[in-house]
Amino acid sequence: MPDAEFFDESGRPRGFGGVRTGWNTAEQALRESEERFRLLVQSVVDYAIFMLDPAGRIASWNAGAQRIKGYAAEEAIGRHFSVFYPPEDVASGKPGRELETAVVEGRLEDEGWRVRKDGTRFWANVVITALFDESGRLRGFGKVTRDMTERRTAERALDERGRLLSHLVHAQELERRRIAWNVHDDTIQSMVAVGMRLQLMADRLPGEHAAAMRRLNDAVDASITRLRGLTFRLHPPGIDRGGLVEGLSGYLDQVSGEAGLTYELQHDLVREPSPEAAIMIFRICQEALVNVGKHARAKAVTVSLTSADHGVLVRVADDGVGIDRPLDALSPSEHFGLIDMRERAETAGGWWRIHGRPGAGTTVEFWVPALAYGEEGIPL
Amino acid sequence: MSATPWPLTVLIGDDDPMIRDVLREVLEAEPDLDVVAVACDAGESIRLAERHAPAVVILDVRMSGGGAHAAREILRRLPGTRVMAFSAYGDPGVVAEMNRAGVVEYILKGVPNTEIVAAVRRLAAPG
8 A cells, every 4th residue: 555645545656656746856966066066166266167169269268367367258259268378489380289189189288478357477387288078079179278487487587597597687687787987987988088179288288279179179179078978888887876777768858859759758666676677678679679770760759667577678669660471580789689688578478579560650668577685695 | 244255265075086176177177166276086185175165066976975974074074165066976865965065056077178167166156
């Protein structure tokens, strides 16, 4: 006799029956589990976790992705993921290669610079996992990205390479300063004395000899001016006393006068960068400004310094003729200047780029970490 | 101040012997200027200024002991004396430092002799 509690008068089970009830619970549990998982992925802020469709277009987004990359979900979804790569990587086809590698090897891990929505860069650890269904068909990619900028900067400050760089910059600047001091305090002083004496002689000698003395004095004067320019470029005096902004503004005063440029120096630095970073930034700006003077035919240049990601983001933008050729078609001397700037920034653990269109000016943009070293290259 | 006494007395303080000598000659070529002493550092400049009470002191900025220190001390001890900087450095920090020490005339090394002479006369002029 069936138990009256579970069966009705006609003998049919009351309720929904044991088997059916059990299936329903499992489905609900699965749905809840998926919901919890979706919430977890969506809410994680330390990692950008999102999916790409097989063509590389963004198919999902989470809070971490928004935080790290700066795009809201509705801005990101549907875009191609190459939007996160620096222009030089896009040009070399890196995003596509990374997907191909992930397909062949199942996953790909990479560390490198990526670009936020506002154009600033961060040092990313990226894992791309290819996702296949049971039939082996590629359904898309899972992408997990971490912002490692802070850790990288800290590690670079501690590692051997950072110490070596610090020593190198220090030694180079010391040598330049020594040369500048010698030229300034010895050679130029003597030439000033010679010039003064030539003027005295011109005042005392009769006509034609006086004229010869004055011409000699003019030649000495011109040499003094050139030597002063040299010592200034070797070691700008303001940077020791007043720091980066004063050094740069003194340099801009001088070069803008020579090149007939107007300039604007915008700065928004939370603190003065370390001496190594300051001199690095100064030197790259110097090279960029030399290029503006030589090639840009610009009327105005804007230099901006902003604290960003434990470093300094710098832009040197002119309103000149822009770049009318691919970079590799530049003359060796032009090209050398660009390589020099890029190497300086990259050796310091930062990045550098140049962009511009014909007729629309050129912008040199770079970021260097605010390395801080004390005596003996020990990080502060 | 009453009328400028004649000739105008000048003291030179500079650590570069070539500059010292030629500057002295340039000033002494002018009939109204008389170089009463030449010093080669800050200490000597202060001592000789006290001894001669010159109308004008011309100081190098980077000489040993510091041009700013010498200017401050001389102006403290001799309120009637005027101090002028004669410097190879024209960057704003250095100029500001000499200004704070009470130096009102700042001449860059390398300017024509006539400008140096004019600056000395301007500085000593009453008013």
